[in-house]
Amino acid sequence: xxxxxxxxxxxxxxxxxxxxxxxxxxxxxxxxxxxxxxxxxxxxxxxxxxxxxxxxxxxxxxxxxxxxxxxxxxxxxxxxxxxxxxxxxxxxxxxxxxxxxxxxxxxxxxxxxxxxxxxxxxxxxxxxxxxxxxxxxxxxxxxxxxxxxxxxxxxxxxxxxxxxxxxxxxxxxxxxxxxxxxxxxxxxxxxxxxxxxxxxxxxxxxxxxxxxxxxxxxxxxxxxxxxxxxxxxxxxxxxxxxxxxxxxxxxxxxxxxxxxxxxxxxxxxxxxxxxxxxxxxxxxxxxxxxxxxxxxxxxxxxxxxxxxxxxxxxxxxxxxxxxxxxxxxxxxxxxxxxxxxxxxxxxxxxxxxxxxxxxxxxxxxxxxxxxxxxxxxxxxxxxxxxxxxxxx
Amino acid sequence: xxxxxxxxxxxxxxxxxxxxxxxxxxxxxxxxxxxxxxxxxxxxxxxxxxxxxxxxxxxxxxxxxxxxxxxxxxxxxxxxxxxxxxxxxxxxxxxxxxxxxxxxxxxxxxxxxxxxxxxxxxxxxxxxxxxxxxxxxxxxxxxxxxxxxxxxxxxxxxxxxxxx
Numbered sequence: 001x002x003x004x005x006x007x008x009x010x011x012x013x014x015x016x017x018x019x020x021x022x023x024x025x026x027x028x029x030x031x032x033x034x035x036x037x038x039x040x041x042x043x044x045x046x047x048x049x050x051x052x053x054x055x056x057x058x059x060x061x062x063x064x065x066x067x068x069x070x071x072x073x074x075x076x077x078x079x080x081x082x083x084x085x086x087x088x089x090x091x092x093x094x095x096x097x098x099x100x101x102x103x104x105x106x107x108x109x110x111x112x113x114x115x116x117x118x119x120x121x122x123x124x125x126x127x128x129x130x131x132x133x134x135x136x137x138x139x140x141x142x143x144x145x146x147x148x149x150x151x152x153x154x155x156x157x158x159x160x161x162x163x164x165x166x167x168x169x170x171x172x173x174x175x176x177x178x179x180x181x182x183x184x185x186x187x188x189x190x191x192x193x194x195x196x197x198x199x200x201x202x203x204x205x206x207x208x209x210x211x212x213x214x215x216x217x218x219x220x221x222x223x224x225x226x227x228x229x230x231x232x233x234x235x236x237x238x239x240x241x242x243x244x245x246x247x248x249x250x251x252x253x254x255x256x257x258x259x260x261x262x263x264x265x266x267x268x269x270x271x272x273x274x275x276x277x278x279x280x281x282x283x284x285x286x287x288x289x290x291x292x293x294x295x296x297x298x299x300x301x302x303x304x305x306x307x308x309x310x311x312x313x314x315x316x317x318x319x320x321x322x323x324x325x326x327x328x329x330x331x332x333x334x335x336x337x338x339x340x341x342x343x344x345x346x347x348x349x350x351x352x353x354x355x356x357x358x359x360x361x362x363x364x365x366x367x368x369x370x371x372x373x374x375x376x377x378x379x380x381x382x383x384x385x386x387x388x389x390x391x392x
Numbered sequence: 393x394x395x396x397x398x399x400x401x402x403x404x405x406x407x408x409x410x411x412x413x414x415x416x417x418x419x420x421x422x423x424x425x426x427x428x429x430x431x432x433x434x435x436x437x438x439x440x441x442x443x444x445x446x447x448x449x450x451x452x453x454x455x456x457x458x459x460x461x462x463x464x465x466x467x468x469x470x471x472x473x474x475x476x477x478x479x480x481x482x483x484x485x486x487x488x489x490x491x492x493x494x495x496x497x498x499x500x501x502x503x504x505x506x507x508x509x510x511x512x513x514x515x516x517x518x519x520x521x522x523x524x525x526x527x528x529x530x531x532x533x534x535x536x537x538x539x540x541x542x543x544x545x546x547x548x549x550x551x552x553x554x555x556x
Contacts, residue, residue, distance in 0.1 A: 301418040
């Protein structure tokens with residue numbers, strides 16, 4: 001037996017089947033260059049507010065260094081419950097309906113492991129966060145892409161959704177406000193989607209990690225729709241709204257039977273989320289409102305800046321309604337998204353992420369994160385314009 | 393005051409040199425609208441001045457001294473503290489003056505070239521005012537933060553260059 005076949009043999013076929021992340025390649029390329037302005041960062045440019053950091057430090061000083069309950073600190077679950085009820089009108093019992101996870105990512109993983117049987121299909125609205133399809137695959141499911149397009153401002157078309165449903169369809173995964181498109185769906189726009197999910201008796205997994213970063217709509221939480229609470233798994237966390245990406249604290253909420261299964265998975269794989277991080281998260285929910293509002297106001301301004309500047313240079317871009325990404329179309333330049341991103345990086349040292357990385361519907365677009373300083377944005381836009389003029 | 397004017401104030405408070413074009417884009421207004429609002433804010437003295445925060449410790453041969461002086465005064469019938477406050481803030485070396493609650497009444501911030509210059513201001517001018525009962529002078533040793541700006545702050549971006 002030669003080496004390569006031995007090595008192949010020792011890896012899981014499921015893992016081998018996963019595509020390597022397209023983000024990684026750009027990270028490697030950008031890291032070799034100097035003077036790069038990055039619009040490729042998928043996290044806030046704010047440091048976690050000091051009161052949150054301090055609360056976590058104090059918890060350590062006081063000796064809170066042991067495990068918490070598997071589901072997370074009960075005070076934190078109560079705070080999450082209160083927050084969700086107050087902000088989005090969804091009601092979850094802290095004892096049975098909420099599990100604190102290691103970031104929203106673990107929550108997505110546990111949610112799918114809890115509901116998927118081998119071969120079950122999950123319809124995933126794309127373009128989307130890069131981890132969804134791999135997580136579904138790893139759980140033994142089959143991700144079925146539902147392409148959203150520029151034509152509909154990257155919102156889900158209920159008819160398209162219905163067309164993809166088969167006897168094997170188990171759930172629909174959606175995430176609004178959306179990474180990478182910045183799209184959002186209002187209550188009215190979600191109604192027909194909700195109807196399809198209910199008509200076909202499907203589950204919904206709703207990743208609402210960007211809910212707070214909603215600039216033009218009042219965020220409509222999926223479980224708040226009549227009849228959806230019992231069939232929705234809500235995923236969220238502290239990373240985006242509270243600028244706490246590195247803390248890795250998220251949560252999953254859902255109906256009791258599903259949450260019991262999620263908790264079972266979580267207790268065997270994680271035991272509990274980091275205790276000191278949970279204390280930080282608790283402080284964020286208790287006293288973080290003003291900071292969130294300040295950060296949201298700042299993202300909104302930078303969103304405005306980017307959209308207006310793109311319009312000035314004749315770059316087509318739907319107005320992102322949430323998150324901190326713009327998703328302009330670069331089709332005019334006659335390059336595909338990968339080529340554009342690579343050429344732009346090489347020639348102008350600006351890192352953007354090709355839309356293709358985020359699944360179907362992403363071709364012809366690049367993701368530009370505006371969670372970066374205004375000075376950097378201004379300079380990046382100048383380089384953008386120069387690049388456009390040269391390649392038009 | 394409308395929301396857009398508030399936004400302008402917050403932006404300029406952070407960066408007084410921000411140009412009108414940029415402000416207009418950020419707050420989703422036309423440049424003309426921004427100019428109108430700015431004019432109004434300036435005329436109404438809502439915007440008092442456009443100043444710069446300087447870290448003077450980095451400037452050679454600029455060995456200035458700053459002191460915060462707590463002042464106890466006797467308020468005067470009819471005018472309270474306003475008259476004595478006015479007498480104090482007219483001195484050019486007085487950089488800031490506040491009426492405060494607590495043990496003292498007025499807090500005076502003054503700048504001088506040397507400690508003795510400040511000492512002579514306190515003994516010769518401030519304490520000499522009739523209504524001043526007592527003064528306590530604190531010399532500033534180091535500035536950590538001024539007007540919301542942290543001096544010598546590490547504002548490096550620690551994030552990875554590309555992330556999902």
